[in-house]
Amino acid sequence: MPSDTRGAPWVRTRLRTAPWSAVALGVLVLVSAFLAAVLPRAVEAYETDGLRDAVAGAAPEAAVLELKTPPPGLELPDEARAEAVRPEALAAVGARARALLPAPLRADPAQSAYGVRTAESLEGLDAALPRPDGLPPRFTLLAQSAAAAHATVREGRLPTAGRVGVDTRAVEGAVTRETARALGLRAGSTLTLAGYPDRPLTVRITGVLEPRHPQRSYWSAEPVLRTPGLVSTTGRPPQFYWEAGVLLAPGAAPALLGGRGEPERYWRFAPATGRLTGADAPALIAAVASLEDGPGLVALRGVAGPVAQLSTGLEQVVGAYTATRDAIAPVVAVAAFGVAAVAAVVLVMSGGLAAARREAELALLRARGGSLRGIAGRLLAETAVPVVPAAACGLLLALLVVDGGRPLPAVLGAGAVALLACAVLPVRAVVAHRRPRAHRERDDLAHARPGGRRLVAELTVLVLAAGAVAALRRRGTEGPGDLLVSAAPVLVGVVAALVLVRLYPLPLRWAAGPAGRLRGVVGFLSLARAGRAPAAVAVLPLLALLTAVTTAAFGGSVLAGVADARDRAALLATGADARLETADGTLPPELAGAVGEVAGVRQVTAVGFAYAAERASDETRSLPVIAVEPDSYASVARLTGLGGFPADRLGSADGVLGAVASPGVAERFGRAPRRIVTDTGAVTVRVTAVNPRTPAAPEGEFLLVDAAGLKGFGGPTTLLAAGAGLDAKALRAAVRDAGAGVSVTLRAEERAALSGSPLQTGAERVYLWAVVAGAVYAVLALVLGLLRTAPEQAALLALLRTLGLTTRQGRRLLGLEALPQALLAAGGGMAVGWAAVRLLAPGVDLDRLALSGASGGSVPGGAVLRTDPWSLVLPGAVTVLLAGAVAVAQAWWAGRRTPITHLRAGDTR
Numbered sequence: 001m002p003s004d005t006r007g008a009p010w011v012r013t014r015l016r017t018a019p020w021s022a023v024a025l026g027v028l029v030l031v032s033a034f035l036a037a038v039l040p041r042a043v044e045a046y047e048t049d050g051l052r053d054a055v056a057g058a059a060p061e062a063a064v065l066e067l068k069t070p071p072p073g074l075e076l077p078d079e080a081r082a083e084a085v086r087p088e089a090l091a092a093v094g095a096r097a098r099a100l101l102p103a104p105l106r107a108d109p110a111q112s113a114y115g116v117r118t119a120e121s122l123e124g125l126d127a128a129l130p131r132p133d134g135l136p137p138r139f140t141l142l143a144q145s146a147a148a149a150h151a152t153v154r155e156g157r158l159p160t161a162g163r164v165g166v167d168t169r170a171v172e173g174a175v176t177r178e179t180a181r182a183l184g185l186r187a188g189s190t191l192t193l194a195g196y197p198d199r200p201l202t203v204r205i206t207g208v209l210e211p212r213h214p215q216r217s218y219w220s221a222e223p224v225l226r227t228p229g230l231v232s233t234t235g236r237p238p239q240f241y242w243e244a245g246v247l248l249a250p251g252a253a254p255a256l257l258g259g260r261g262e263p264e265r266y267w268r269f270a271p272a273t274g275r276l277t278g279a280d281a282p283a284l285i286a287a288v289a290s291l292e293d294g295p296g297l298v299a300l301r302g303v304a305g306p307v308a309q310l311s312t313g314l315e316q317v318v319g320a321y322t323a324t325r326d327a328i329a330p331v332v333a334v335a336a337f338g339v340a341a342v343a344a345v346v347l348v349m350s351g352g353l354a355a356a357r358r359e360a361e362l363a364l365l366r367a368r369g370g371s372l373r374g375i376a377g378r379l380l381a382e383t384a385v386p387v388v389p390a391a392a393c394g395l396l397l398a399l400l401v402v403d404g405g406r407p408l409p410a411v412l413g414a415g416a417v418a419l420l421a422c423a424v425l426p427v428r429a430v431v432a433h434r435r436p437r438a439h440r441e442r443d444d445l446a447h448a449r450p451g452g453r454r455l456v457a458e459l460t461v462l463v464l465a466a467g468a469v470a471a472l473r474r475r476g477t478e479g480p481g482d483l484l485v486s487a488a489p490v491l492v493g494v495v496a497a498l499v500l501v502r503l504y505p506l507p508l509r510w511a512a513g514p515a516g517r518l519r520g521v522v523g524f525l526s527l528a529r530a531g532r533a534p535a536a537v538a539v540l541p542l543l544a545l546l547t548a549v550t551t552a553a554f555g556g557s558v559l560a561g562v563a564d565a566r567d568r569a570a571l572l573a574t575g576a577d578a579r580l581e582t583a584d585g586t587l588p589p590e591l592a593g594a595v596g597e598v599a600g601v602r603q604v605t606a607v608g609f610a611y612a613a614e615r616a617s618d619e620t621r622s623l624p625v626i627a628v629e630p631d632s633y634a635s636v637a638r639l640t641g642l643g644g645f646p647a648d649r650l651g652s653a654d655g656v657l658g659a660v661a662s663p664g665v666a667e668r669f670g671r672a673p674r675r676i677v678t679d680t681g682a683v684t685v686r687v688t689a690v691n692p693r694t695p696a697a698p699e700g701e702f703l704l705v706d707a708a709g710l711k712g713f714g715g716p717t718t719l720l721a722a723g724a725g726l727d728a729k730a731l732r733a734a735v736r737d738a739g740a741g742v743s744v745t746l747r748a749e750e751r752a753a754l755s756g757s758p759l760q761t762g763a764e765r766v767y768l769w770a771v772v773a774g775a776v777y778a779v780l781a782l783v784l785g786l787l788r789t790a791p792e793q794a795a796l797l798a799l800l801r802t803l804g805l806t807t808r809q810g811r812r813l814l815g816l817e818a819l820p821q822a823l824l825a826a827g828g829g830m831a832v833g834w835a836a837v838r839l840l841a842p843g844v845d846l847d848r849l850a851l852s853g854a855s856g857g858s859v860p861g862g863a864v865l866r867t868d869p870w871s872l873v874l875p876g877a878v879t880v881l882l883a884g885a886v887a888v889a890q891a892w893w894a895g896r897r898t899p900i901t902h903l904r905a906g907d908t909r
Contacts, residue, residue: 021354026386028350028780029421032343033394035773036413039336039766041402046762047278047325048404053758054321055314056273060217062313065105065291067097067300068266069308071116071257078166082254085265087145090114090253094267096303101269102287102296104280111217111270115144116253118261121243122193125200129183129191132230135241137183139193140224141203141261142245143253147174150218155180156187156207161251169199171252174207176219179244182228191246196259203246217270267304271314279406281322288315321759328763331558331846333486335770338551341490342777344420345544349784351383351424352540355432356788366433375433376426383422391418458498465491469839489836493550496832497543500824542825544781548774549829549875550836555771556871557837558846559764564866565850570751575695576640576720578731579745586715587742594734595719600726603639605632606716607696608707610678614668623665625678626696627707627716636695639722643691650688650706658688660704666690676703681711695720754851775875779882786818786886814887822883826876833872841865 055063072081083089094114098107121138129137148158151174159172175185185191191203211219211226219226225245232238248255256263276284290296291310301308355362365375395414399407468488580587580595587606596604608627634647643660650658656673666687673686685705694702696718707713721731728746735742755761797810805813846865 022386025350025354025383025421026390028346029387029417030390030394030397032347032421033391033414033417034397035339035343035394036417037395037398037410038402039339039770040409040413041398041405042762042766043329043332044278044405044409045402046758046766048276049762050325050757050759051278051281051318051321052273052276054317055271055276058313058317060215060220060270061223063271063317064217064221065101065107065269065271065288065310065312065314066221066266067269067304067308067310068264069305071263071265078257081257082165085116085143085253085257085263087250087253090116090250090265090267091145093265093304097267097300098269100296100299100303102290104276104283105287105291106272106275107269108217108272110149111213112268113145113218113221114265114267115142115250116256116263116265117142117144117222118256118259119264120195120260120262122195122201122259122261125192125194126190130242132241133239135233135239137228137242137244138231139191139203140222140243140245141173141193141248141256142222142225143248143250143256144225145250146218147209147247150212151176151209152212154208154210156205158209159206159247159249159252161249164252164254166254166258168252168255168258169196170202170204171248171255172206173203173246173248173252174209175205175244175246176209176211176226178227179246180205180208183242183244195261201255201259203248205246209247217268221268221270265304277404277406278325281318281325284318285315285322288312288318324757324759327847328759330486332763332766332770334489334558335551335555335767335774337487337490338493338547338555339770339774339777341494341547342544342551342774342781343417345540345547346777346780346784347417347420348424349540349544349781349788351421351428353784353788354425355428358429359432362429362433372430372433376430379426379429380422383425387418387421391415391421458495461491461498462495465495488840489550489554490547492836492839493547493829493832494543496550496828496835497546500546500828501542541781541785542821542828544778545822545825545879546829546832548778549825549879550832551774552771552875553829553833553868553871554836554840555767556874557833557865557868558767560868560871561846561865562764562850565846566751566754569754569851570747571640571642572693572698573750574745574747575642575698576636576722577724577726577747578719578721580719580721580735580742581745582717582742586717587719591735591742592719594737595721595731598721598727598730598734600723601721601731602723603632603635604719604721605629605636606707607633607718607720608713608716609696609718610680610710610713612676612678612703614676623676624697624700624702625676625710626694626702626704627710627713628696628704629708630706633695633704633720636720636722640695642698643694645689645691650704652706652709655684657683657685657705657709659685660689660691660694661687662694662701662703663690663692664701665703678710680713683710760850775878778879779886782822782883783886785821811888811892818883818887819880822880825883826879829879830872830876833875834867837865837867 072084074081076084091114094112098109098112101107118141121140124137124139131137151158153174154177156174159174161171164171173191175183180186185205185208187205187207189205191205193201193203195201214220214226222245223229224243225247228242228244230240231243232240253263287296291300292312292315297308297310300310362375366372391414394417395410398410398414465488468491578595578601580591586608592604592606595601605628610625610627612623612625614621614623628650630647630650634645634650638644645660648658649660652658661669669685669687671687673684675682675684683705685703691704693699694704696702696704707716726746728748731746732744735744755764797805797813800813801810
C-alpha cells in the first residue's frame with residue numbers, strides 16, 4: 001500500500017504547536033473589534049437620543065407642524081361652507097396631508113389635532129368677567145378634535161353640537177380649570193362674545209376640564225387654550241387684559257364662519273420621535289424646508305387648498321441640536337483617535353512579537369528557497385484562522401450591546417481591526433526576510449541608524465501635526481477637515497515619541513559611564529541593557545504609552561474644564577448653594593433660623609433690594625442697591641468664592657456708608673462720598689471695595705451696603721445659604737413650615753440641569769471609556785514589549801545567578817531596566833499633554849459640551865480648556881508603577897524555573 005508523502009497542513013500544524021498564542025491573539029482581536037465596532041454605534045446612539053430629546057423637549061408651539069388655510073369663500077353657499085369645516089371633512093384632509101409628510105418626518109396621531117379656530121380673539125361682553133385695567137377679556141374659540149381623549153372632566157360635561165350652521169349664535173364650550181379659576185367661570189356659565197354682525201355669539205360653558213398631558217402639543221401648541229394670560233396693550237402706560245381660550249365641540253365649527261374672528265382651518269401634526277436617528281437631522285431640516293416653501297408645500301396645497309401654508313419652528317430646534325452635535329463631535333473624536341492609535345500599536349506589537357519568536361524558523365525557510373509570497377501566504381492563512389472569527393464575534397457582540405444605529409460603520413471598524421491583525425505578521429516577515437541571511441544584525445538603540453525613509457515619514461508626521469495644530473488654533477473645531485484637527489493631540493504625541501526615541505540613547509550612554517564606576521553591577525547592567533533593547537521594543541511601547549498618556553491628559557483637562565464651567569454656571573445662576581426668594585412682601589423672620597438648622601448649611605444671610613435712580617447722559621437707569629448684614633454676607637461670599645471681601649468694608653463713619661461696588665459703578669462713583677436717592681430714601685455712600693460679582697447679584701451692576709444704614713428699608717426678600725452637601729428635602733420642608741410663597745433654587749439642581757442632555761452625557765461617557773481603553777492598551781503594549789525580551793532576559797538572569805547574582809538583585813535589575821522607558825513615557829506624556837492643552841486650547845470651544853442646557857450658551861470665564869494637574873500627573877505616575885509591577889512580575893516568574901532550564905532554552909546549537 002503506498003504511503004502518503006504529503007506533509008501535514010501548515011495551518012493546522014502551527015495552531016496545534018502554539019495554541020495559546022492563537023487564543024491570545026483571538027482574544028485581543030475580539031476586544032479590539034468590539035471596541036472599533038461599538039464606538040461608532042455608541043456615538044450614533046447618544047446622537048439619536050439627543051435628537052429625540054431635542055424634538056420631544058422643545059416647546060410644542062415651536063416643534064408642531066401647523067397646516068392652516070382660510071375657510072371657503074363667501075361666494076359659496078352657506079351649506080357648502082359649513083360642510084367644508086365639519087369634522088368629517090377636516091379629518092379626511094388631515095389623513096391625506098399626514099400621508100404626504102416626507103420622511104423622516106412622521107406625525108404622532110395621539111398628539112396631533114385638527115379643527116377651526118378664530119385667528120382674532122373675540123371680546124367678552126359680560127360685566128361679571130374680570131377687567132384688570134377696565135379692559136374686557138378676549139377669547140379665542142377652538143373647535144378642536146378629540147377633546148375626550150386628552151382631558152378629564154372635573155365639572156359638568158364635554159360640549160356637544162347638533163346641526164350647527166353658519167347662522168348659529170348659541171354653542172356649547174368647555175374651559176380648563178386654570179381658565180375657570182382666573183375668569184370666574186364654572187359649568188353653567190355663559191359667555192357673550194362680540195364680533196358677529198347681527199347679534200353676539202353665546203357660549204354656554206358645559207364643563208371644566210383637567211388636561212391629562214398639559215405640556216404636550218394638544219394643549220400647548222395653543223398655550224392660551226390651556227392657561228389664560230394677561231396681555232398688555234402697546235400704549236403708555238400699558239394696560240392689561242385677560243386672553244383665554246374656549247374649547248368648542250368639533251361640530252360647532254360652522255358657527256365660527258359667521259363672525260369677524262377671521263376663522264381658519266388648521267391641522268397640527270406633532271412630530272413623532274420614536275423612529276428618528278441622529279443621521280436623520282439633515283434630512284429632517286430638508287423635509288421641513290420643503291414643506292414650508294418647496295415641493296412638499298405644493299403637494300399639501302393640492303390637498304388643503306391653493307393658499308394653505310405650513311409653519312413650524314422645527315428647523316430651529318433641529319438646527320440647535322446640529323450645532324451642539326457638531327461642536328461636540330471633534331472633541332469626542334480626539335479620544336477615538338487616541339484609543340485607535342494605541343490599539344493599532346498593540347496589534348502591530350503582537351505581530352512583531354510573533355515574528356521575533358519565529359525569527360529562526362522564517363530565516364531557515366527563506367534560506368532553503370522559500371519564496372516571500374509563499375511564506376506570506378502561509379502566515380496570512382494561519383493568522384486569519386483565529387482573527388476572522390474573533391473579529392466577527394466582536395462585531396456581533398457590539399451589535400447586541402448597543403441597539404440601533406447603522407451597521408456599516410461597525411462593520412468597517414471591525415473589518416479594519418481584522419485586516420490589520422492579519423497583515424502585521426506577513427508584512428513583518430516579508431520586510432525582515434527580503435534577502436536570505438546567515439545571521440541577524442543588531443537592531444538595538446545603540447547601533448540603530450534610521451534611514452532616509454524613516455526620516456521622510458517622521459517629517460511627514462511633523463508637518464501633519466503642525467498643520468493640524470495651526471488649523472485648530474485658527475478656526476476651531478468647525479469646518480471641513482475636522483478629522484485631522486481632532487487627531488492633533490495624537491499627532492503631537494506621535495511627534496514627541498519620535499523625537500524622544502531619537503534622543504533616548506544619549507542619556508543612557510551618559511549615565512552608563514558613572515554607573516560603571518560604582519561598586520554594584522546592577523545599575524550599570526540595567527542602563528546597558530536598556531540602551532541595547534531592540535529598536536522596535538523601545539519605539540512601539542513608548543509610542544503607545546505617550547499616546548495614551550497624552551490622550552488621558554487632554555481628556556482629563558477637557559472633562560475638568562467642563563466640570564468647572566458647569567460649577568461656575570450653576571453658581572452664577574444661584575449666587576450660593578441655595579437661594580430662597582419671595583416675589584411679594586418680605587421673608588418670614590423665623591425662616592433664616594430654620595434654614596440655618598438644616599443639615600449641611602454653614603452660613604445663612606438675609607438680603608434685601610432697593611433701587612436708586614441713576615442718570616446717565618439723557619436717560620435714567622435703575623441701579624440695584626443691595627442691603628445686607630456685613631458679617632454673615634461676607635462669610636457667604638467667602639465660602640462660595642464669589643466676590644469675597646472683608647466685612648469692615650461696609651462700615652459707616654460720619655453718616656457715610658461704606659459700599660462694595662461693581663467695576664462700572666465704582667468707575668462712575670469714584671472714591672469720594674456720593675449721595676444717592678433710593679426708593680427707601682436718600683443715603684450717602686463711598687465705594688470702599690470693587691468686586692466684579694457678588695452672591696446676591698451674580699450678573700450685572702450692583703452697590704452693596706449695610707442694611708442697618710438704610711432708613712425705611714422694608715426687610716429682606718432673599719436668603720442665601722452656603723454649605724456643601726446641604727439636605728434639599730429638609731430645606732424645602734423648613735420653607736413649607738415657615739409659610740408659602742417662597743421659591744427655592746439649589747445650586748446642585750442647577751448643576752444637574754446643565755448636564756442632563758443626552759448629547760452631553762453620552763459624549764462624556766464615550767470619552768471616559770475611550771481613555772480607559774487607551775490606558776489598558778498602553779499596559780498591554782508594555783507587557784508585549786517585555787514579553788518580546790523575556791527569553792533573553794530570563795537567560796541573562798539565569799547566567800548572572802550562576803555568577804552569584806541574588807534573587808533580589810535580579811528583580812532590581814529588571815525593574816531598573818524597565819524604569820528609563822517608563823520615566824521617559826511618563827515625563828514625556830506629561831510634557832506633551834501640557835503642550836497639547838496649551839497649543840489646542842484657543843481652538844477648542846467647550847461651551848456646547850459643557851453648557852448646552854444653559855440659557856445663553858456660555859458663562860464668563862467658564863468653558864475654557866485649561867491644564868488639569870491631576871490629569872497630567874496621575875497617568876504618568878500610574879505608568880511608572882505599572883512598568884515596575886510588570887518587571888517585578890517577570891522577575892518572579894523567571895525565578896520559578898531553574899537556571900539550567902533558561903540556559904538551555906537560549907541554546908540553539
